[in-house]
Amino acid sequence: MESQLTRICKFLASRIVPGSEPLRAKRDISYRDMADLLGMHRITLYKVMRQAQERGLFSFDKNSDEIFILKPDEFYKEAHL
Structure with missing residues (x-):
């Protein structure tokens, strides 16, 4: 069973703005x-x-x-990506 944070990170990872610096996700x-x-x-x-x-x-x-992703490596690890 995935943690709540993992589910949130996966959702946000699917909404990353390509080429954004700093990395950010759109909450649409x-x-x-x-x-x-x-x-x-x-x-x-x-x-x-x-x-x-x-x-x-x-x-x-x-x-x-x-939503600004401040620790991309940790974020993607949490999202299992």
């Missing part, structure tokens, strides 16, 4: 829809993303549609 759906798609509650999604942000894995603002 709402957090509610993203949580539903990933099989978790919206609040759980946000908590897991905040924990990853505290670890320095990625950076995001809940009002922005861009």
Whole structure:
């Protein structure tokens, strides 16, 4: 069974903006829809993303549609890619 963070990273990896520097992913759906798609509650999604942000894995603002990947190697490892 994949962790919640792994599912989030896989989702974000599928939305990486090609050639972006720093690496970034577009969040093109709402957090509610993203949580539903990933099989978790919206609040759980946000908590897991905040924990990853505290670890320095990625950076995001809940009002922005861009998520900046700060540690690409660790991010892709977490996503199993």
